[in-house]
Amino acid sequence: MTHSALASALRLYLVTDQVSLLGHTLTDVMMAAVQGGVTCVQLREKQLTTRDFVAQAMALSALLRPLHIPLVINDRIDVALACNAQGVHLGQSDMPVELARSLLPPEVFIGWSVETMDDVTRSASLPVDYLGVSPVFATPTKTDTHTPWGLDGLRRVRAITALPLVAIGGIHSGNALDVLRAGADGLAMVSAICSAPDPRLAAQTLRTLCDGI
Numbered sequence: 061m062t063h064s065a066l067a068s069a070l071r072l073y074l075v076t077d078q079v080s081l082l083g084h085t086l087t088d089v090m091m092a093a094v095q096g097g098v099t100c101v102q103l104r105e106k107q108l109t110t111r112d113f114v115a116q117a118m119a120l121s122a123l124l125r126p127l128h129i130p131l132v133i134n135d136r137i138d139v140a141l142a143c144n145a146q147g148v149h150l151g152q153s154d155m156p157v158e159l160a161r162s163l164l165p166p167e168v169f170i171g172w173s174v175e176t177m178d179d180v181t182r183s184a185s186l187p188v189d190y191l192g193v194s195p196v197f198a199t200p201t202k203t204d205t206h207t208p209w210g211l212d213g214l215r216r217v218r219a220i221t222a223l224p225l226v227a228i229g230g231i232h233s234g235n236a237l238d239v240l241r242a243g244a245d246g247l248a249m250v251s252a253i254c255s256a257p258d259p260r261l262a263a264q265t266l267r268t269l270c271d272g273i
């Protein structure tokens with residue numbers, strides 16, 4: 061996929077989180093978000109057994125594939141391979157991206173979290189397809205994060221890389237435009253969609269913002 065095709069695919073990026081679902085099922089929230097216009101889904105499971113993770117990944121893959129919405133698996137190359145995911149997302153403590161690249165089919169894209177300018181500089185010589193700018197704002201959804209980049213930090217990242225940038229952390233409809241204007245290609249969100257009273261409407265509102273600039 062070209063940079064620009066991948067950037068479009070990552071535009072409104074749902075990251076799942078069982079804890080944030082307010083009693084709804086993951087499948088129901090994901091499908092509502094898809095109806096509202098999310099362009100990409102990351103399955104992020106920290107508590108499941110491998111067997112249950114694979115089963116969940118296969119179930120989501122069967123729903124998303126006919127809709128041509130890419131499924132990204134967080135952290136786990138084996139799960140991504142098992143469900144023929146379109147992408148994986150790896151962070152600074154996950155499997156090294158060079159090793160992941162050697163294990164994955166070439167068409168599977170790799171996202172990589174960048175927490176410092178040094179990470180961004182290093183990304184130029186790594187086999188990564190997009191960068192997760194981690195975090196843009198502090199968020200209660202994930203607290204083991206590095207110092208937030210803020211909008212100025214995001215602008216500085218934008219200035220030194222041509223890779224697609226996915227902003228994550230504390231993003232919602234009230235700051236989405238600022239984040240896009242600071243240079244993000246895509247917005248990744250957990251709570252603004254998963255914990256919304258109406259996830260379909262939340263995604264639709266965000267999609268309208270994404271399409272408007």
Ligand SMILES: Cc1ncc(COP(=O)(O)OP(=O)(O)O)c(N)n1
Binds near residue numbers: 104149
């Ligand atoms: C799009 C996106 N960006 C960043 C992350 C965070 O990845 P990581 O730092 O590996 O942390 P965990 O999500 O694994 O807790 C992400 N998942 N997605």
Ligand SMILES: Cc1nc(C(=O)O)sc1CCOP(=O)(O)O
Binds near residue numbers: 192195248249
């Ligand atoms: C999964 C994840 N990764 C982050 C990072 O900074 O790398 S922040 C985060 C959670 C984002 O949740 P919310 O949209 O509710 O703020």
Ligand SMILES: [Mg+2]
Binds near residue numbers: 134135150151154
């Ligand atoms: Mg990770």
